[in-house]
Amino acid sequence: MADRGGRGRGGGGYRGGGDRGGFRGDRGGGGRGGGDRGGFRGGSDRGGGGYRGGGDRGGFRGDRGGGGYRGGGGGGRGGYSDEVSVFKHPSGAPATPVDAEATNVENKYMANTKGIMALGSASVKDHFPARPGYGTLGKAITVFANYFKVTVPKDMAVTRYNIEFLPEAKGRKLGRLFELLLEMPEFAGDITTDMKSMVISKQPLQIPDGWTTEIKYRADGEDEPLERATTYTVRAVAPISVSVADFQKHLCEVNPGPKFELRSEFIQVLNIIFNHHPQAQDDLVTAGRNPFFALSRQQTNAHNITVLGGGLESLRGFYQSVRPATGGLLLNVNVSHGVFLQPDRLDVLFPKLGSGDKTILGKKLKLIRVRLTHLPPKKDKKSGKEIWRVKTVFGLARPHDGRGEEHPPQVRGLGAGPKEVKFWLANRAPAKEAKPAAKGKKQAVRPDGYITVFDYFQSAYPKIQLNERNSVVNVGNGDHPIYLPAEVCLVLPGQNIKRRLSPEQTQSMIKFACRGPDQNALSIVGDGRDVLGLENKAARFDLAVGQSLITVNARILPSPGIKYKTPQNKEKTLDVRGGSWNMANIKFHTGSNLGVWTCLIFQMETFRGSLMGATRERIGPTIKKFQSFLNASGINAAGLIPGPPPPEIILREGDEVGNNSKIEAAFRTLFISKVKDQPEANKLRFVLCIIPMNNVGLYNSIKTVGDTKAGIHTICCVSDKIMKEQRQDQYFGNVSLKFNLKAGGINQTLEPTKLGIVSEGKTMIVGLDVTHPSPGSKESAPSVAAIVASVDKFLGQWPSDFRIQESRKEMITGLEGLFLSRLSLWQAKNKALPENIIIYRDGVSEGQYQLLLDNELPLIRNACRQKYPASDTKKGLPKISIIVCGKRHHTRFYPTTLTDADRKGNCQPGTIVDRGVTEVRFWDFFIQSHACIQGTARPGHYYVVLDEIFRGRPNKPGHQNAADALQELTHNMCHLFGRATKAVSLCPPAYYADLLCTRLRCYLSDQFDPNDASATASVASGATGATNPMPELRIAPSLANSMFYI
DSSP states (O other): OTTOSSTTOOOOOBBOSOSBOSEEEEEOSOBTTBOOEEEEBOSBOOOOSSOOTTOOTTSTTOBTTBSSSSSOOOOOTTOOOTTOOOOOOTTOOOOOOOOHHHHHHHHHHHHHHTTTOTTTTSOTTTOOOOOOOOOOOSEEEEEEESEEEEEOOTTOEEEEEEEEEESOOOHHHHHHHHHHHHTSGGGOSSEEEOSSSEEEESSOOSOOTTEEEEEEOOOTTOSSOOTTOOEEEEEEEEEEEEEHHHHHHHHTOOSOOOOOTTHHHHHHHHHHHHHHHHHTOTTEEESTTSOEEEOOOSGGGGGGEEEEETTEEEEEEEEEEEEEETTEEEEEEEEEEEEEEOOSBHHHHHHHHOOSSHHHHHHHHTTOEEEETTSOOEEOTTTOOEEOOEEEOOEEOOTTTTTTSSSOOEESSTTOOTTSEEEEEOSBOOOTTSOOOOTTOOOOOBOSEEEEHHHHHHHHOTTSOOOTTSOOEESSOSSSOOEEOGGGEEEOSOOBOOSOOOHHHHHHHHHHHOOOHHHHHHHIIIIIHHHHTTTTTTGGGTOEEOSSOOEEEEEEOOOOOEEEEOTTSOEEEEOOBTTBOOOTTOBOSBOOBOOEEEEEEEEEEOTTSOEESOOHHHHHHHHHHHHHHHHHTTOBOTTBOOSSOOOEEEEETTOHHHHHHHHHHHHHHHHHHHTTTOOGGGSEEEEEEEESSOOHHHHHHHHHHIIIIIOOEEEEEEHHHHHOOTTHHHHHHHHHHHHHHHTTOBOOEEOGGGGGGGGGTOEEEEEEEEEOOOTTOOTTOOEEEEEEEOOSTTOOOOOEEEEEESTTOOSOTTHHHHHHHHHHHHHHHHSSOOSEEEEEEESOOGGGHHHIIIIIHHHHHHHHHHHSOHHHHHTTOSEEEEEEEESOSOOOEEESSGGGBOTTSSBOTTEEEOSSSSOTTSOEEEEEOSOOSSSOOOOEEEEEEEESSSTTSOOOTTOOSHHHHHHHHHHHHTTOOTTOSBOOSSOHHHHHHHHHHHHHHHHTHHHHSOOHHHHHHHHHHTOOTTTSOOOOOOOOGGGTTSOTTO
């Protein structure tokens, strides 16, 4: 197993399919079916995350190919072109019918709970809310789900043992210790392990509880342990008998009863059984524990590998997880994509990685595992396989390496070549590969002394040709370096890379990962089954996996009408077609007054001395046209400052510090002249920033200065895009959406009947999210928590607040204060407090649902007690419902017929699933409200952890139960994302909270996304999360109650 480059490394990776767009490696945790938020999500409908130049996806147009400002609406339901195809099993077999037995259990269970709702009134400490019923709205259809049925043998039981090693071992060494443990006779038989802390046995082992032994560490390929090898004490403790058959029976139970206490332990055991096979294969690699990638370079696997450039490649792999569902167990399998270092010699990779800046190159190489090609492999006597010598790169050769040694090495500079690096060579016999001496002569013995790496290899390995310009690498450590030339270091395949990709690499990744739903489904039933070994891997435990993807019952919810105003200020309702609508010749539902606004022109002096960007003369007519467009859209834009042309700020390419100073100076001038000491009516409120190109650093600087210092709304537009006459109205429309929201307007709304309880004006909707440092962030980078909340029944404005908190802490510690601020604002706007509060909480994994109720709910209650009078509290006000929502799951649905597919082969917008892949005891559902632009659509998952609102209300006409009310409200709200003329994939409260988190990352970009220079400075200064205080961050008071984050 010495060649396994990525085993044991941290997780994350890229996810093909989905709809958020862009690379995001900042979110911890995981949703239903596991997973994490590090990674690539191919396909896109979410406009958030970084600068998109005003015309971002999820913008005014609606979607590509129609439904936008100028286009005729996208294809209606059931519309498809000849190119659209839906998944069919390669064998030609028809779709598996929906599991009738599981449906029967669902129906009987719900029938037995009617009139009782025994669990519905239980304490949140004991149960999450029981499902009030299955949804009934919409057109009934059948869809594929990316799940296989798992058959469990009658009376199946296994035994789980916790394994402890002393001294503690980690990473690959820990995995190797488990391999050595399983070689012992006590662990013979049908055994599996997670290589971390557990062993699972089909039959109880013949060892007592607390069994102890010793293992002397022996590396892979070593026949005997080395004399200095560490001896580990091993204990097997706390054996637990896990009756999988009992769990299966619980899932088939038709009567309400107590919860299954060991539920998480059972799922964990089953996942260990299923994951053991791919973990044990030398030709597979995993990013963390899941997903798994095939390393084969043969033609049969070539379609699962693509070169990204810059020394990186992407592999297509497969995620799997055992999921409990009503009627039995299922195996969720999904396509996943990861980024890896190309398996090549370091001297070949250096130019691709960028060998000019040695500091950056050294960082890219750190912890990379390489095979030493100049040394012959060993042969394992037991298996007969060749074991190559493998080392881990510490970095490039440095002048201060080995300072504590008696004869420290001599290195001319960081990243010096083989002729510039000397090490001490003690007296020894000539190397075996050296040229033999002439007959009758003795070969000279080298004296003690320093020798260059170049001379040593010329003498010892004369066949190896070295390039003196290539940097020497250190495969030892800083105190005891071991130097090798790049030419003898072959990068092992499958080494996961977690740093941020370049724009070019991201585009290559999108092209590779964004595949149609039928292609992904075919990969799952083909390559996926082979990689994961589904045909035989669990056979030792008598588990069987079905051959076909299951089908489940689904429904297509109707889309609501979208309300705007005509040019004559009369209400007009637009129809939704294919998830989007056309806003041509329409005004916003509620316009706004921009007040005083102006324009700043940013130009960029390139390295070659040329200027990029617009000039005053060129941009002037465009600004006038844009002003007219705003006025026609219902926005009062008369306050554009007249007089001299807007100023030009000339920035320099690559000079981030200097550019930031110039941006601050420009806004300081505007603030002093147009804001400070000015009457309210004369204060500058908006600045339209014309920038020369998409540039993250420039965007971050403008937003930070405008939002936190000057208190001026800023909107950035790329000069070439805003001045381009082709589809200019469409671009203007995208930008105007943001102007109106920032200025306090309402872009669109729905008929009151479509918003249920919200239309009564007594319900506040709240969105909560937390974002964490991403790979490449400084150690001192904090986590940020965001809250947004509605202020009226129209759901058009969502002011916000936030807190900076301890790094990677998922629960929101400052929630009490955040909630108080939202209640106060609602009270100020409505002269009363809300009677109901519906919370959509993003960013919480399944294992943290109870933590949310234990930690966050009490803080929410405390905030309410401080605001509500005793008379309201006695009446049980406010009533609270909490719905955990997210997209970080691996569940996908595929249409079974062309009639139920959209133009991209995905399920139609409005497709909802609450049966087949869920558990009847819990209240959750999946909705795909949006039309995915590209790739495979990822539905939103919603899980009710607290309900004091929906179940207690009478059903409105057409609704059969509380599930109908919540599902319809959630789906309809997805049409109220103000920055788009289309339905989005995640309910707007959670979506807006996510956008606020993204904006906070802009302000803290020096922490979250440091450039290489600042990262180097951080390392040099010894910055750590333990010693750095939490950064202070405040939004300027003039923007605090606005949607500044749009």
